[in-house]
Amino acid sequence: RPVKDRLLIGAVRGAYADMLARDRHAVLALFLQVPASEVDVNVHPAKSEVRFRDPAYVRGMVVSGLRHALSTGDQRSAQAPTASAMAAWQAEPIAPPPPSASQGNIFGQPWRPEPRVSEAGLAWRGYEQSVMAPLSARAEVAAEPVADAAQHPLGVARGQISNTYIVAEAEDGLVIVDQHAAHERLVLERLRSAGAGQGTAPSQALLIPEVVELEEAACDRLEEAAGKLAEFGLALERFGPNAMLVRAIPAALAKGHPAKLVADVADDLAANGDALLLGEKLDLVLATMACHGSVRAGRTLSVAEMNALLREMEVTPRSGQCNHGRPTWVKLAHGDIEKLFGRK
Template identity: 55%
Template sequence: MNAESPKIEPALPVIRQLDAAAQNRIAAGEVVERPASAIKELVENSLDAGATRIEIAYADGGKRLIRVSDDGHGIPADALPLALSRHATSKLDGTDFSNILTFGFRGEALPSLGAVGRLTLTSRARGAAEAASLTVRGEATGSVRPAALARGTVVELEGLFSATPARLKFLRSDRAEAQAINDTVRRLAMAAPETAILLQDVSDPAAPRQILRLDAEPGDLFEGLGRRLGAIIGAEFPENALAIDSTREGLRLTGYAALPTYSRGAAVAQYLFVNGRPVRDRLLLGALRAAYMDVLSRDRHPVAALFLDVPPDLVDVNVHPAKAEVRFRDPGLVRGLVVGALKQALAGAGHRGATTTGIGMLGAFRPETDQPSAPYRPAWSGAQAPARPAPGTAALFTRALWSGRVEELPAEPEDAPDPETRPEPLDLPLGVARAQIHENYVVAQTGDGMVIVDQHAAHERLVYERLKAQRAASGVPGQMLLIPEVVELDEAATARLLDAAEDLAALGLALEPFGGNAVCLRETPAILGEVDGRALLADIADALAEGTAAGGLEARIDAILSRMACHGSVRSGRRMSAQEMNALLREMEATPLSGQCNHGRPTYVELKLHDIERLFGRR
């Protein structure tokens, strides 16, 4: 019998210290994901250096060349080798990591870039007699040499990832990488309106192509920021946005948030900054969405550029290698500030709607202004909003509109002025009703143009706001049905309605089980007038399903009220008298958020007289 072969044990893995080159490449992989992230690190260094002008150039999507030049304070010649070593920085002394006031503080950007390409650093420190230059590639570092440079610093990176070819294969096309660079530079530029920025594609050195040119924007916070945002997001953004400036317990939120009618089909225009640093923070994005929940449908997304200033010890900016995420010490405080500030601004906008319906409004209908700074502030704030109409004929007709029924006008007093000589309130924001067309659109004349109102969308918002006010005050009053209505729905819908019966009762909707999949509807909100019970309950059941997915009792109740408002509104196809139309206009002027319906669509469009004249070639 042959003896069994001895069992060979695998060799134990050997723990070894990686060499400096491997360490730098690993660090580079965390900091430099693509050309855009390299440019981000370099531009942030320039901003930290106090630059007033930054020039960025790239070739082949940043794969062949990246160059960032600035006029900042520069680096002394004897400090260049240290600047290219890992964990060397002038922005942190290493004793207090809770007081970070700069963009870069790890000292990894320059050595990481040198580890994955050929990096040349040229700088002239403020007050130095001449500039100096140093080149590094991997572990090979050259010597410091004199150079020609008037001021500031130039960082040039050639052959990104040439030292790590595997990483190069995972980069996208030149066009895609160039677009990422463009987006990164635009976000950084938003937070620095006082800095001039030039972005160029120098793939063809003989014919460099200017991608972005932004002049320094002087002025106060909102003037300079408004012009910078208009240049980056689009001139129509500040025209259709609300200035935000709110503080709470040491935190401050500033910036611009667009009107709900100026929304997008995707969350592609949401720019958030913490202490000047662009971030993609889930808490802030969620708060932004929550603030617009009551004025936008679920398939629309708000547009905003918001800047949150937080004491350094209340935020950790070091939780992500690329510093794209942050962690707040008190997330509830931050969320409350964002949601509260935006909701207050939206309510203060009153009936104001966008001058463009999203991006689709005809260019000929977009108002112009002779003063560039005028559009960058709201036309009026909540404190300046038109007062609610005084008791009178318009208010009496408003009651008729709320119920959806036409009531007879009371007789006018004998001493009332002759209607032919009575002055017309053309100076009111929404003017005077002149006609109703297609039984759905109210045409009104203003002092300097005209307004076209979607009667159903407008009244839907008014009913919704009235329902919310009643709920907040003492509950929505109901009206007993003379004959209760039995409604049969599917099993799931019936179950949702019965589970929410107690909440619905507080909203003026009384129902009870009637056996099987049927419910008996005994009471409906008085404000709605006569409604189709089955259609109303089916819509509310859908709202309950959506509210369960979205979460939050308040959101669920608001969704229910929104569905109710739709059923109690002036319907399309209903003819309205002049008094009714004017009552609708006056109530819109006095109601917050009436510039858009419950789904974020505009309730009216305003055309200035000069817009109309342009359509007919008079201008």
């Protein structure tokens, strides 16, 4: 019979937290088998609710099971532009310029100006020559050939738009990458690997340890999680009742602000009170740390840096979505580009 259970709904949302945007909801079939003695089906008069004897255990089992299932899917799941987005790209017809008075007929004869050379004309000719010159003569950096789709499905970087989006040419189309969102996911997965026992994240020791003043409850939570945070490269010590001492931060965050990072981590540990397990709270912490250590929008990247980002995305799980569930890249297939120009 259909039932409503906030625990299961919250567990599903927690598992999909970094895979779906907040305004999206997962559609899935979840088969949960527990002993009859572990669930009370008579908690509601209409039998529309159930209650588990150990809700924390059930939530942890559901979250870990769903995340394991999601990890076996497509790692890069790209998104194609929607039909409405494609329609917005359609070029509007350009109206012909209005006739000028100087181009009219005088006494029935068209006016023909005397040919003369002007500075503007010379400048235009120089511009034409530079534009029409062979690409090899104008290119600042030798362009790499388009990579094989099987070897490098995200293609080869060709440039940036607004120092925010990477434009890459793939064998089957054009790839546009949100550099901040993509790098944020890469940093998160590195930190997750360290927390899963696949090594300790490299840290950067502070020359002068920084004291961060917080509320006593926040310091208690940070002290409790200090051992796990150290695996991610964040070394903290208690420094009195209302302060924490920061001795090291993750190497990826070496240019960040330790005080702001520690305050954000404390907020994440306090999120939702006891509704989230420590593991889920630490996942929020990792997302915060990844945001602090990722490439920002507006930063100019070299071609080598852009290609390095693309290569790492190709081998990183869940690189198709940022830590908030939004897409990190989209692809315009050759067919879509041909439609934009009326070739198909």
